[in-house]
Amino acid sequence: MTHLTIEPSILYVGTPVALLTTVNEDDTVNLAPMSSAWALGDVVVLGVGVSGQTAINLRASPEVVINYPSPEQWESVERLAPLTAADPVPSHKQARFRHERAKFTASGLTPVPSELVTPPRVAECPLQFEATVVDADLDAKGNFLIAQARVVRVHAAREIVVPGTSHVDPAAWSPLIYNFRHYYGLGPELGESFRTETPR
Numbered sequence: 001m002t003h004l005t006i007e008p009s010i011l012y013v014g015t016p017v018a019l020l021t022t023v024n025e026d027d028t029v030n031l032a033p034m035s036s037a038w039a040l041g042d043v044v045v046l047g048v049g050v051s052g053q054t055a056i057n058l059r060a061s062p063e064v065v066i067n068y069p070s071p072e073q074w075e076s077v078e079r080l081a082p083l084t085a086a087d088p089v090p091s092h093k094q095a096r097f098r099h100e101r102a103k104f105t106a107s108g109l110t111p112v113p114s115e116l117v118t119p120p121r122v123a124e125c126p127l128q129f130e131a132t133v134v135d136a137d138l139d140a141k142g143n144f145l146i147a148q149a150r151v152v153r154v155h156a157a158r159e160i161v162v163p164g165t166s167h168v169d170p171a172a173w174s175p176l177i178y179n180f181r182h183y184y185g186l187g188p189e190l191g192e193s194f195r196t197e198t199p200r
């Protein structure tokens with residue numbers, strides 16, 4: 001393998017897409033795609049652009065639902081991609097984004113009430129984490145809010161749960177992957193970790 005030294009403008013190597021629901025200051029609901037989200041135990045760390053409405057909402061109210069779409073939902077996700085609930089549209093976004101508060105209508109997705117937090121879940125997403133932000137700080141450059149969201153309730157579609165357990169079946173669940181700004185699903189299974197709770 002020969003390696004080139006390159007200077008890519010993005011470093012999005014392929015992470016699951018999440019749809020974050022938060023509450024706007026006018027009590028409407030915001031829905032925004034995010035791929036900078038990873039789990040540390042029961043906390044999901046979120047990296048959210050500081051000028052977007054989601055960051056504004058998370059600073060005003062700590063409640064959020066982290067909804068994970070499946071690969072078939074990529075077009076709904078992409079319908080949300082050029083939208084921001086922020087008004088005015090932040091200056092660096094003005095060329096390519098437009099203001100929109102009715103994000104559920106725009107995406108064709110459906111809100112359903114959560115059980116422990118105010119923002120609704122996304123009905124079409126097989127995995128939904130209700131969460132509360134327990135800590136939030138700016139990144140070193142001040143461009144992103146790094147929010148630690150403690151998951152307080154997990155909802156999983158019956159089809160992706162190993163019957164009679166709390167385990168998500170990796171053979172039944174597939175995330176939507178954001179790979180250098182293109183959408184992918186997972187390929188076939190390659191193997192399993194020695195720590196798997198769902199051995200074949």
Ligand SMILES: Cc1cc2nc3c(=O)[nH]c(=O)nc-3n(C[C@H](O)[C@H](O)[C@H](O)COP(=O)(O)O)c2cc1C
Binds near residue numbers: 034035036078081
């Ligand atoms: C698939 C996908 C993944 C994204 N991941 C992130 C992310 O991790 N962090 C972020 O700040 N913006 C991310 N964005 C961009 C936001 O969705 C975008 O800034 C949007 O306008 C935010 O909406 P809001 O201002 O209403 O919160 C992503 C967009 C897409 C389409």
